[in-house]
Amino acid sequence: MPGPTYREIAQALGVSTATVSRALAGELGVSSEMAQRVRDTAASLGYRSNRAAKALRKQRADAIGLVISDVENPFFASVARAIEGVAAEHRHAVLLCNTDEDLDQESLYLDLMIGENVAGVIVAPSAQEIGPLEQLRSAGIPTVTLDRKVAGDPFDAVLVDHRLGARELVAHLVDHGHRQIAAVMGTTAATPSLERLAGCREAIADAASAQLTVIEGTMRQAVGVQGTFELGERLAIETLSQRDRPSAVFCANGLISLGVLRAVRRLGLRVPEDIAVVGFDDQPFFDLLDPPLTVAAQPVEDLGRAAADLLFDRLADSGQDVRSVILPPTIHVRRSCGCPAASASG
Amino acid sequence: MPGPTYREIAQALGVSTATVSRALAGELGVSSEMAQRVRDTAASLGYRSNRAAKALRKQRADAIGLVISDVENPFFASVARAIEGVAAEHRHAVLLCNTDEDLDQESLYLDLMIGENVAGVIVAPSAQEIGPLEQLRSAGIPTVTLDRKVAGDPFDAVLVDHRLGARELVAHLVDHGHRQIAAVMGTTAATPSLERLAGCREAIADAASAQLTVIEGTMRQAVGVQGTFELGERLAIETLSQRDRPSAVFCANGLISLGVLRAVRRLGLRVPEDIAVVGFDDQPFFDLLDPPLTVAAQPVEDLGRAAADLLFDRLADSGQDVRSVILPPTIHVRRSCGCPAASASG
DNA sequence: CTGAAAGCGCTTACAG
DNA sequence: CTGAAAGCGCTTACAG
Numbered sequence: 236m237p238g239p240t241y242r243e244i245a246q247a248l249g250v251s252t253a254t255v256s257r258a259l260a261g262e263l264g265v266s267s268e269m270a271q272r273v274r275d276t277a278a279s280l281g282y283r284s285n286r287a288a289k290a291l292r293k294q295r296a297d298a299i300g301l302v303i304s305d306v307e308n309p310f311f312a313s314v315a316r317a318i319e320g321v322a323a324e325h326r327h328a329v330l331l332c333n334t335d336e337d338l339d340q341e342s343l344y345l346d347l348m349i350g351e352n353v354a355g356v357i358v359a360p361s362a363q364e365i366g367p368l369e370q371l372r373s374a375g376i377p378t379v380t381l382d383r384k385v386a387g388d389p390f391d392a393v394l395v396d397h398r399l400g401a402r403e404l405v406a407h408l409v410d411h412g413h414r415q416i417a418a419v420m421g422t423t424a425a426t427p428s429l430e431r432l433a434g435c436r437e438a439i440a441d442a443a444s445a446q447l448t449v450i451e452g453t454m455r456q457a458v459g460v461q462g463t464f465e466l467g468e469r470l471a472i473e474t475l476s477q478r479d480r481p482s483a484v485f486c487a488n489g490l491i492s493l494g495v496l497r498a499v500r501r502l503g504l505r506v507p508e509d510i511a512v513v514g515f516d517d518q519p520f521f522d523l524l525d526p527p528l529t530v531a532a533q534p535v536e537d538l539g540r541a542a543a544d545l546l547f548d549r550l551a552d553s554g555q556d557v558r559s560v561i562l563p564p565t566i567h568v569r570r571s572c573g574c575p576a577a578s579a580s581g
Numbered sequence: 582m583p584g585p586t587y588r589e590i591a592q593a594l595g596v597s598t599a600t601v602s603r604a605l606a607g608e609l610g611v612s613s614e615m616a617q618r619v620r621d622t623a624a625s626l627g628y629r630s631n632r633a634a635k636a637l638r639k640q641r642a643d644a645i646g647l648v649i650s651d652v653e654n655p656f657f658a659s660v661a662r663a664i665e666g667v668a669a670e671h672r673h674a675v676l677l678c679n680t681d682e683d684l685d686q687e688s689l690y691l692d693l694m695i696g697e698n699v700a701g702v703i704v705a706p707s708a709q710e711i712g713p714l715e716q717l718r719s720a721g722i723p724t725v726t727l728d729r730k731v732a733g734d735p736f737d738a739v740l741v742d743h744r745l746g747a748r749e750l751v752a753h754l755v756d757h758g759h760r761q762i763a764a765v766m767g768t769t770a771a772t773p774s775l776e777r778l779a780g781c782r783e784a785i786a787d788a789a790s791a792q793l794t795v796i797e798g799t800m801r802q803a804v805g806v807q808g809t810f811e812l813g814e815r816l817a818i819e820t821l822s823q824r825d826r827p828s829a830v831f832c833a834n835g836l837i838s839l840g841v842l843r844a845v846r847r848l849g850l851r852v853p854e855d856i857a858v859v860g861f862d863d864q865p866f867f868d869l870l871d872p873p874l875t876v877a878a879q880p881v882e883d884l885g886r887a888a889a890d891l892l893f894d895r896l897a898d899s900g901q902d903v904r905s906v907i908l909p910p911t912i913h914v915r916r917s918c919g920c921p922a923a924s925a926s927g
Numbered sequence: 928c929t930g931a932a933a934g935c936g937c938t939t940a941c942a943g
Numbered sequence: 944c945t946g947a948a949a950g951c952g953c954t955t956a957c958a959g
Binding site: 250251252253254257263264265266269288290291292293 | 928929931932935936937
Binding site: 586587588599630634635636637639 | 935936937938939
């Protein structure tokens with residue numbers, strides 16, 4: 236049972252569908268009295284806007300695409316939540332896509348979004364090169380990249396200062412006296428990982444006789460939440476089983492951190508006595524882990540909100556220059572680094 | 582720069598757009614030779630399907646709506662992931678909506694999805710009464726409810742046997758000798774909570790002289806991930822600060838569990854010596870908490886996949902009877918219940 | 928301020 | 944097997 240259309244509203248009032256359209260769109264050029272009558276009639280008939288028809292006619296849907304690697308990853312889940320909230324304020328729907336960092340899938344999904352005539356796209360790019368995102372550029376679709384840079388800066392971007400966060404974390408380890416530090420990286424394909432690694436190196440360079448061992452998996456291994464988690468565990472077991480094992484480890488992200496903690500537990504090592512651990516990313520319960528984890532927290536909500544704001548800004552004014560926003564991470568010192576228990580860790 | 586349409590393909594081949602449509606839709610009634618030529622031309626012109634136009638013409642978009650309370654909740658994030666995977670296999674987009682369990686927002690979003698002409702909707706209903714979901718029924722939109730029942734069973738449903746999980750968990754506490762048990766509930770508005778509570782009561786009824794104290798917050802308090810977490814903490818602090826405090830607590834969901842663990846830590850109590858803790862929901866790192874948490878795990882991936890399968894089944898054959906699938910939870914015995922450390926907890 | 932009319936890009940009876 | 948034509952529900956120059 237199809238709902239009423241402009242035709243029914245127009246007929247009920249003896250006016251044209253053009254007038255109905257204008258009144259309901261809140262356009263000027265229609266008397267406020269008529270506008271009111273149209274709105275009343277629409278309401279009484281239970282009119283519901285047909286977004287598909289609008290999208291076709293206007294060549295632009297009131298919807299945005301969100302292209303991330305995996306909503307199951309708590310980082311992306313929080314970001315998605317924030318974005319969806321802003322989109323809802325703008326009466327836009329959100330199309331959700333998980334690419335698993337796979338370029339083919341990313342390409343497929345972008346095709347789909349362009350076919351939906353989305354107004355814009357927020358994407359966490361799978362690679363540093365523009366690759367499939369070129370489709371968005373050539374189709375002229377407003378795009379914001381999330382957490383990652385694309386070569387040539389063709390899009391608005393929201394970034395986190397990964398380098399700074401990693402540097403501070405590793406410097407903290409150095410302050411605790413550690414000189415043999417391992418960085419468990421998962422993968423170094425994406426820019427966040429690369430920058431975090433660069434931050435580690437900076438901190439090491441600042442310290443006399445400190446040394447960094449980089450441990451990393453391959454792209455294929457670090458797939459999905461479970462995959463990354465298990466990769467972290469596996470890499471940590473390899474590294475920490477050696478006789479000349481490092482005295483501290485930096486974990487490239489929250490999932491890796493959890494994997495490393497499990498490895499440590501399986502090896503029967505104590506944190507921080509036998510091995511100190513710090514990691515990128517925070518979660519609300521990381522202070523409840525055994526031991527509470529010292530981390531560099533990304534401002535996930537702000538990140539999502541900033542990305543959505545950038546996108547809707549551009550939808551309102553497509554002429555503006557390409558902008559990028561860089562957000563700082565926050566260090567939460569807890570116990571896994573070797574610091575004494577705080578009274579109220581947060 | 583608009584891409585090519587059927588018109589350009591048709592002109593290039595000297596055929597009608599009807600033929601192009603049939604060929605690209607893979608319909609019979611077009612020679613396989615012609616079909617091939619159409620596909621080749623489409624590919625060489627870089628044709629991209631216009632989903633908005635299709636949606637309008639067919640009165641049905643290749644998209645499904647996913648209406649949940651909050652993707653930031655790990656339970657929903659995992660479910661969303663699974664659903665999106667199945668949808669992608671069917672070349673359907675997923676529209677994501679977070680309702681925060683707010684009926685007005687749910688209603689607003691359903692309006693939006695219906696306006697998008699979604700092929701179907703998967704929804705975790707905010708209430709037991711049909712309420713805003715009536716819109717879906719009267720619009721004839723295939724709907725699957727997730728994790729929760731709606732009065733009168735008007736829709737296909739995927740459920741978890743909450744009662745069983747809770748019953749086993751509390752029975753386990755009773756086996757450990759506990760007689761004063763508290764159930765920290767967050768809210769008992771939704772059916773999962775109610776059924777979990779019923780399961781607790783059954784286990785208590787089976788035990789001589791055991792007693793259940795139900796602690797719950799109000800709807801407004803248990804909002805969002807952070808809200809539920811903090812509510813659990815607050816309720817637990819109140820309960821466990823009393824002199825005649827219970828010796829064990831059942832946590833109604835994963836977020837509440839984390840809140841309770843934090844409360845326990847803040848009160849300086851030891852788990853399980855001073856207070857045993859069990860909870861509904863699992864996460865990949867719950868064995869890394871201090872102490873490892875004994876839980877009833879919902880089969881989240883299966884839940885999402887089953888919901889999506891039910892929906893696409895119905896899209897293929899709308900005539901079939903209303904079905905419901907009930908999935909069992911899995912008990913993971915770890916240490917918070919009082920059991921000794923397992924060698925490899927999972 | 929309002930209307931008649933064209934058209935967004937498809938699909939689908941209908942006719943051949 | 945293929946085509947001409949109508950139409951899904953809107954919006955928007957254009958004309959008055």
